[in-house]
Amino acid sequence: MPKLVKKATGQVLTDVSFSRVAGKAVVLGAREALQKKYDALGGARTFGKPPPPISAGRRWDFGNQCLVYNHRAKAAFHIKGAIYAKWKALGSKWLPETDEMTTPDGVGRYNHFDGGISIYWSPMSGACAIWGDIRKRWAELGWERSYLGYPTSDEGDIDEGGRANSFQHGWIYWWKDMGAIDLRDIVVTYVGMHAYSESDQDQSSGSDEPYMLLSVIAPKKDVATFRSQTYDGVDDRTVRSDRVELYRGPAYGLTIGVVGMEHDFGSPEGNRKAIEQIVMTNHEVGKFLLQFIPLVGPIISKIAGPALDGVMPKLASGIAALLDLQDDLIGSDTIALSTRRLVTLATRGNVYKAEKILPYKLESAMMAAGGARYKALFTVDPA
Known part of the structure; x- marks a missing residue:
């Protein structure tokens, strides 16, 4: 494990003592950020009782929604409903970078996550995950207001090592040597x-x-x-x-x-x-x-x-x-x-x-x- 050396004396500060201090600071920061978000969104009226301090980590789950602390952003964000269910189904491995937001067309909802990943939901398409070059191409076209509309599948494998998302009115295909290609039928x-x-x-x-x-x-x-x-x-x-x-x-x-x-x-x-x-x-x-x-x-x-x-x-x-x-x-x-x-x-x-x-x-x-x-x-x- 890494060690920190105090240059003036050569004294070694062990990673154990360092991690205890840093970890405590992170936990305190997470708890404060989560409590702040919890209160801002209506507290117990919205979520029910918060978890007891002894069990409160970086994520507070409440039925079909949760609050998650993003240590990079030093802030807590709200995920709920179908987007929350999709996020859980895909392993809950991405940290949110936004609360659930309304799309510019006023129809759908979305959360952005770290690593350039998004989950979009609409009444017509359900909740679907999109990321990487396919997400980048969709963004260039205008997101849900593009001719493609909302995604109707998560990104998945296609033939010859490719990847794709289906949309309401077409597809975006990707192969490593070809990049992302948008196409109707x-x-x-x-x-x-x-x-x-x-x-x-x-x-x-x-x-x-x-x-x-x-x-x-x-x-x-x-x-x-x-x-x-x-x-x-x-x-x-x-x-x-x-x-x-x-x-x-x-x-x-x-x-x-x-x-x-x-x-x-x-x-x-x-x-x-x-x-x-x-x-x-x-x-x-x-x-x-x-x-x-x-x-x-x-x-x-x-x-x-x-x-x-x-x-x-x-x-x-x-x-x-x-x-x-x-x-x-x-x-x-x-x-x-x-x-x-x-x-x-x-x-x-x-x-x-x-x-x-x-x-x-x-x-x-x-x-x-x-x-x-x-x-x-x-x-x-x-x-």
């Missing part, structure tokens, strides 16, 4: 296809008539399947634009299944329904697994998003038996997108152009058969 859109080369033989036609079948699995969403246009007269080095919204919601993570087809004499809509059946059958297993995951707050991203990787079937293996074989299969792909990937694409993703014409941010793998080579193109944008 995201929108994933199929925007068209890129034909690198057409089929060698296509039922006596001099060009292709392709279409894309698209499936999406995401947490808290039903299985969704879509069909693009059937594109007429597609030749080598051709792009065709389209617009099919596949997903709109939080960046929890999702999986996209893509099937490229060449239209001959079959039914594109019939094939879409067949793909939907394949995905829904496989998804029943996924739903069984995901139902045990607490799909609330940031944890949904950490657990449910990666779990979806195995829920989308490998479409190529089931297509031949179920599809109307009057249309030719060009190929298929499965695209798994984590929260980090979705956030990056929405806020910082590069915009490419197929054949210098069609803008996109994300593409499928090459789907190829019979000389035809195609990619499906997507964008991921803020809602």
Whole structure:
């Protein structure tokens, strides 16, 4: 333990004698500050009887509220209600730096704590803790008066080592190498296809008539399947634009299944329904697994998003038996997108152009058969 040396004589003052004096001073200071706060807030009418002096330390608890002495500020502060319950649930390890205060919008309440931590409460969101770079970003945006509103979760883990708070109208995500990123929901859109080369033989036609079948699995969403246009007269080095919204919601993570087809004499809509059946059958297993995951707050991203990787079937293996074989299969792909990937694409993703014409941010793998080579193109944008 540390020792204090009196320079003039070399006499050693032990830490024991020092700590007794200092400790007594701290206890006296805490008791005085707590008593002062207790009296200022109404004394026994507000709190009931104070604890006896022999048991009074730096914290006085009264049912659903307490007074806490902050030795750094040399003052006592008041915590109560839902904020007090949240503070206790998180370990009571932060010293308050304010009494419970009314937010500037007049709706909510908050306490600030040491270490740059706050607990905010509103009737709509309950009490939630926020700290670090996420809290700093929220403050820069204007706290509860920002477009995000109040936090609706404590800060929690997300995928790939990240952290996040959910808010009434969006999220703030954080990764060490990316910092804090605020975002509403995201929108994933199929925007068209890129034909690198057409089929060698296509039922006596001099060009292709392709279409894309698209499936999406995401947490808290039903299985969704879509069909693009059937594109007429597609030749080598051709792009065709389209617009099919596949997903709109939080960046929890999702999986996209893509099937490229060449239209001959079959039914594109019939094939879409067949793909939907394949995905829904496989998804029943996924739903069984995901139902045990607490799909609330940031944890949904950490657990449910990666779990979806195995829920989308490998479409190529089931297509031949179920599809109307009057249309030719060009190929298929499965695209798994984590929260980090979705956030990056929405806020910082590069915009490419197929054949210098069609803008996109994300593409499928090459789907190829019979000389035809195609990619499906997507964008991921803020809602």
